[in-house]
Amino acid sequence: KPLPSIPHNKLSWFLGDIPLLMRMLKERGASSYACEETAMRHGPVSQVIVGPGAGWASRWLGFGQVIVVLADSQEIQDVLINRAHEFDRSKAVSFLFSGTIPEGMAVLPTNDKLKHHKRYLQMAMTAPYLARMTPGLVELMQELVDLWTVAAKRLPGSPDVAIDAMDDIRLASIDMMAAIAFGGSFKSIKTSLDFLEATPAAGPSDRPEVPKLASDLQVLLDVIAEGIHFPVLSLLPFLTRNFNKKFRRAIDSIHGNMRTRLNATRMEYAEAAKDGGKALSEADNVLDMILEREREDMGKGVQALTESEILDELTLFALGGSETTATTMQWAVKFLAKHPEIQHKLHAELLENLPSLAVSAPSYAEISNETRLPYLTAVVYEILRCARAAPAVARDATVDTVILGHPIPKGTQVLMPVGMVQQEGDVLKFNPERWLRADGSFDANAGPWLAFGYGFRACFGQKLALLELRTFLAMVQFNFFFAALPEEINTWKSVETVTTHPLQCFTRPIPWENM
Ligand code: HEM
Known part of the structure; x- marks a missing residue:
């Protein structure tokens, strides 16, 4: 379900923002542009819903995913540098790589094993x-x-x-x-x-x-x-x-x-x-x-x-x-x-x-x-x-927390679009x-x-x-x-x-x- 108080796009009842992701893939070559597009429409904190986004579909099917998009440079630095104890390596990123490198640094959560590898x-x-x-x-x-x-x-x-x-x-x-x-x-x-x-x-x-x-x-x-x-x-x-x-x-x-x-x-x-x-x-x-x-x-x-x-x-x-x-x-x-x-x-x-x-x-x-x-x-x-080259930096909230005044429940993925932060409009x-x-x-x-x-x-x-x-x-x-x-x-x-x-x-x- 979309998080209350965080703006989002008008969602397809069954697919959430998937049509937007598909459109970005077709038009601009990368679905990650959907996050930038959403942030541009709704401001520094917004959300993208991948899968059932509303009503009974999200309640009963339950496999939709909420991605909070954070597009404010200063807040991003704060989250990544000063609030590392509240946010850790995103599970989505780990799943993507862990078939290939199950014990590689990029996959490990921040723990003693990671520190030992580093x-x-x-x-x-x-x-x-x-x-x-x-x-x-x-x-x-x-x-x-x-x-x-x-x-x-x-x-x-x-x-x-x-x-x-x-x-x-x-x-x-x-x-x-x-x-x-x-x-x-x-x-x-x-x-x-x-x-x-x-x-x-x-x-x-x-x-x-x-x-x-x-x-x-x-x-x-x-x-x-x-x-x-x-x-x-x-x-x-x-x-x-x-x-x-x-x-x-x-x-x-x-x-x-x-x-x-x-x-x-x-x-x-x-x-x-x-x-x-x-x-x-x-x-x-x-x-x-x-x-x-x-x-x-x-x-x-x-x-x-x-x-x-x-x-x-x-x-x-x-x-x-x-x-x-x-x-x-x-x-x-x-x-x-x-x-x-x-x-x-x-x-x-x-x-x-x-x-x-x-x-x-x-x-x-x-x-x-x-x-x-x-x-x-x-x-x-x-x-x-x-x-x-790397379109986004991702973290999962490890505790219930707040970003720019918006409550973020534990486990929520927070995506920080590199392109949007780095580029002033025209690539x-x-x-x-x-x-x-x-x-x-x-x-x-x-x-x-x-x-x-x-x-x-x-x-x-x-x-x-x-x-x-x-x-x-x-x-x-x-x-x-x-x-x-x-x-x-x-x-x-x-x-x-x-x-x-x-x-x-x-x-x-x-x-x-x-x-
Ligand atoms: C132009 C080249 C590169 C770019 C743009 C790039 C970008 C990134 C970004 C954005 C992250 C995620 C950072 C975060 O989550 O805060 C990352 C992680 C990582 N990169 Fe690179 N990278 C580059 C080259 C390399 C090279 C040459 C290596 C060689 C070892 C490397 C190894 C890693 C590793 C191990 C991580 C995971 C670190 C961790 O989880 O603690 N990257 N990179």
């Missing part, structure tokens, strides 16, 4: 570890640059033909997260590059078959995305694990691969231990880092992560990290092509302040330097602001300058901002995501100017999967020397 993994987000991961990221991004250099040479003069960059970016992101999670890229982009170089007759968008592990990972992402519209989310994990054969094959293959790497690394460490042990500072991927922490903890009687917990956390890195970052990079290519003046400015900053791009691989200290690269930082933040109003002070320095508080959530349950991987996005943007923009595209291959419609990615992502990269 303690094990948080080292991966510290500067020394990010610095060690950077050479691998740069190498993988160079492969993408090389692939587009070869592909661009095969583009005809006509501006109507472009490289289909959607899968290149998706696979580059999967390669990066695989390298970060367990130290081995799936080599998807390298495979494409080798194919293109060996096949002179291939067109600019022709690519070979995707490597098995990368396509297995995509199966897991697809299964999670399909779950978004499943009517009874609580049944989803059970059904996925027991009845979805494609999912079972994919997860068995991924886990099998991870187990092999886990056992090989354990043996390597056991060997190294005989000669005094491998130094803790050597780990450049999350798996190595977990095992090093495990060795450290062994003598102290601290409980290590179990094998299934390790597999779930590595899978979470590979899945959660690749999809969100890929979506943001896909939007980045579109925003840049639409704004040649921004590309010129960014390229000039890179030439002046990151010249090592021309001669050697830039280091973490160089790429992450916000003071020397304020415009790069501003462009990254503006892309994150406009891309709305195409792309303006990196908003993040710069008058003296040209970067101002992280210039907002509006909710891209990674806030508080203890905010995005665990945000530092890594920022590093990946900076590396991607720096390397592609240093090498290419992205030409404008005709409308037929450059729609701004989006598609809702686990994230909200663009329907089309074509690109015509022109090496700067040919400009």
Whole structure:
């Protein structure tokens, strides 16, 4: 039943707001826009009813769900940061992911187990570890640059033909997260590059078959995305694990691969231990880092992560990290092509302040330097602001509580629409300058901002995501100017999967020397 005192739309007696959700899916590519539409009509606190919304239908059928939509920036920060004891990870989000990663951080409620996992993994987000991961990221991004250099040479003069960059970016992101999670890229982009170089007759968008592990990972992402519209989310994990054969094959293959790497690394460490042990500072991927922490903890009687917990956390890195970052990079290519003046400015900053791009691989200290690269930082933040890759942040009330004067019963889901908070109306109003002070320095508080959530349950991987996005943007923009595209291959419609990615992502990269 709708909550008293909270405004809502006129509801269909049997379907509640489902017709609105369907309309948004059809017209704008994502049902999550229904929450934004409702908030726009009714103000900072409103509600969306999924299922029977009124009278006997809701009383007798009982499977309708109330979602409270909170669209007030300040109140959102208060709920996420100061009132974390009243709101926790939403069960709906947990059900969506728990078929795939039942013991992964994103699924766990805030309890001792979650804190233990975070303690094990948080080292991966510290500067020394990010610095060690950077050479691998740069190498993988160079492969993408090389692939587009070869592909661009095969583009005809006509501006109507472009490289289909959607899968290149998706696979580059999967390669990066695989390298970060367990130290081995799936080599998807390298495979494409080798194919293109060996096949002179291939067109600019022709690519070979995707490597098995990368396509297995995509199966897991697809299964999670399909779950978004499943009517009874609580049944989803059970059904996925027991009845979805494609999912079972994919997860068995991924886990099998991870187990092999886990056992090989354990043996390597056991060997190294005989000669005094491998130094803790050597780990450049999350798996190595977990095992090093495990060795450290062994003598102290601290409980290590179990094998299934390790597999779930590595899978979470590979899945959660690749999809969100890929979506943001896909939007980045579109925003840049639409704004040649921004590309010129960014390229000039890179030439002046990151010249090592021309001669050697830039280091973490160089790429992450916000003071020397304020415009790069501003462009990254503006892309994150406009891309709305993760469309919403969700929590469940863990106690009866109140939001902006409205009573919220325990168990109610509260959804905070990222896009609505971050965008001032027009999604195409792309303006990196908003993040710069008058003296040209970067101002992280210039907002509006909710891209990674806030508080203890905010995005665990945000530092890594920022590093990946900076590396991607720096390397592609240093090498290419992205030409404008005709409308037929450059729609701004989006598609809702686990994230909200663009329907089309074509690109015509022109090496700067040919400009
Ligand atoms: C552009 C890239 C990314 C975006 C936009 C993004 C966004 C988000 C958002 C909005 C949340 C929910 C926060 C909340 O509920 O308050 C989240 C959670 C999370 N993200 Fe990201 N993310 C990105 C990249 C990554 C990467 C690279 C990783 C790699 C590890 C990652 C790991 C996680 C995890 C583990 C959580 C759950 C944290 C928890 O439940 O405590 N994310 N992310």
